[in-house]
Amino acid sequence: MKRFIITAGQRAAPSSRSTGFLTTSRSFSTVDASLRDNVPVLPRMPFFDYSPPPYAGPSAAEILQKRRRYLNPAISHFFKNPLNLVDGKMQYLFDEDGRRYLDAFGGIATVCCGHCHPEVVEAIVTQTKRLQHSTVLYLNHTIADFGEALASKMPGDLKVVFFTNSGTEANELALLMARLYTQTHDIVSIRNGYHGNASATMSSTAQSSYKFNIVQTGVHHTLNPDQYRGVFGSDGKKYARDVDDVITYGTTGCVAGFIAEAIQGVGGIMELAPGYLPAVYSSIRSAGGLCIADEVQSGFGRTGSHFWGFEAHGVVPDIVTMAKGIGNGIPLGAVVTTPDIANALTNRCYFNTFGGNPVCTAGGLAVLKVLEKEKLQQNALTVGSYLKDRLVSLTEKHEIIGDVRGRGLMLGVELVTDRKLKTPAKVETLHLMEEMKGEFLFFTHLLTKTKSLAFYLIHICLLFSDMGVLIGKGGFFGNVFRITPPLCFTKEDADFLVDVMDYSMSRM
Template structure:
């Protein structure tokens, strides 16, 4: 396999001379079969001893008492018992670099002291009441969140997850417009409840149940799409869907700016402005799903949709908004928000004081520690190093994304773009053994998802790339 993974470099006499490890990794590397093994960057924290059940005991209990749909990464599942900033620790005290961030969820770092203090202090005073009573935490966070959004996006509804947020957004659009039809994108993932499963467009996430009123447009995928990076050509397909697949009027268009579960696919340039124009003409609303790409993750912008120069009517968010606390939100205009007053709308845990106190702390940490700027600087550095790795290994078909939301797609044939599924799993397992945790996604399960906490450093970025380099050169 090594022969197809490595490009043919004339003049190189050994694999050891193909290494492109960082200077810091060279200094700390140990040798294994004459090839440098990258070392995890130093970090001043040691977790307390773990005295709980073993991984095998927990795995057995999961099989007995959890849904069989619950799956695990890796051939030998990892038991995680401690976390600190960008690192996780297993039951033996071994440290791992978390380059997945709990699926783009840990925005500020595991157990960030400011966020932990906000959660603990609020829990000591009031863990839960109800939004039927006044509470400072929920209103303060709503105000702070609204200040981060453009235009008249200033009314906030809190939920417990991204799925709930997208369900609510779609319902509001249907109520506001009086239409049922919604346009989503192929390869999209918006959740796994009744309505959002309809908007999701990957068969692996869709059960055979009634899913009505959603039309899936061509995905503006610069790597695999039929029009390459020409966003306006893809946008024509939305016009056609409206004309031939609906009454001519639609409720909404929903999209992620960067498809997370779909494999870190960034929409082709110029796509959203053209689509938003067509949707508005058809009387619909534009929904931006920022569950993964929001909250400074893309670096150059606070929200993913800003990269395309548009202002949506409704914005949904979750994951990084709470740094791991179950928290989601829908933000819209006062006019659209009014539709929920037609009946009683209520969410028992939406706006919980502990969750919203955590959310406010997240916004403050992002600003105080300049994490958006860090995501841009470190993310750009990491992407450049990954692109250099692509020049070295034929198996890397594409490197994409923004900031600290990056994807690396593996293929066995660059021209045919044949998904390298088995190789993806192999490299993931090997990187875990080296001390790096990354995710995977894409319709074929052949894309590495790199979405670490925004406190990631250049040394961490070097370790990720060096570990990937080492794993690939050992295939």
């Protein structure tokens, strides 16, 4: 058998745990023709000129053991054999053995500029060396500069910024603001929405998986304007009538506010039906309430067509919350509102120790600069549209795909076992995620087909040289692929993702 010719720069130096054929490169330019003809064609990952340094830390098994012993027992993990990711560069991640993965999940829609983007890293390191933390009781230009830059991205009179540490914290503050400003308690939210896991946000979240058995009062969950499974299809105005009914029959006629994501992230990349938000905003304001846009996942150009998800619906909220993409991985969140609403917090002392930390705000400001400099919103639109078209084309080939939806680089693929009944393909979703990641999934299958050691080894090499696609899952039934990669994603990456998905589905 001829030797494989390894393309330079495709493989990182192996760790001390790597052995033999498992360290084979991702790319092969020649394979013995007599064997190649019998090997299924696997997609080839795009070339990327970066190799991480060798990893000498603890193994995945050792980390998992510590995690089970010392960390939150409620934390789950993807995959039967959890990944130990030790390095990242732009849209790629690397495990302990130097294997490369295409990150199509982006740390749950968090990494927008790319992993370890040099300009973001430089801003963080420079500020850390100069001043890591003081307090907002003193002056520091980073928080003021970032606040100004963030306010410039907002429409209307949304010009006052409150910095937080997460999306949950931002939404908690927004709900508090609405209640203080209106002097009313009732909040309206949408079924299938997710807004956090603290007291008020857990109440406004309408998915049982994320709700503990504690007192949750003053929140009314209305019909989800789900264009795929909803009772009114894409007629947003019909769904909006349920909000009117809730206000009329479930409240005093006055509400504090309404909170919604323009595209439900945890809920399975479900974009609200057209016409829904304008109608609901009108009803809420007529009842004296404020409209809160949860942009934790859909903000910062991810949807491509607009910088904020709510802009696609032609509305201007009273309060906007954000996190995730705001810091490219830094623990940072924010609430932006009007001066009038912001004054509602001045009757008491509202303080946040780390909200506006110099390192975090320096990183956030760098993110805004990179988004503009590299035109990443436009890239999200261009590449996202291309990717969505390619995903839609798979529906003609694979019956398991029930729906493809979303905007820009916030896309969802819902899997079903029956298109007519829309039966959730929960088991199949997990299986495909494993296949797309790549694992020792072919061994038994191959040994039953051939006794040729050469054939067997080529399959192993190809398996470990390709696949390597990481996606998320969501939706109420856990049957939706969540595709939210870094915004530096390319058309070549999109092709590879779709080809891997196609290949994996073809093997089912």
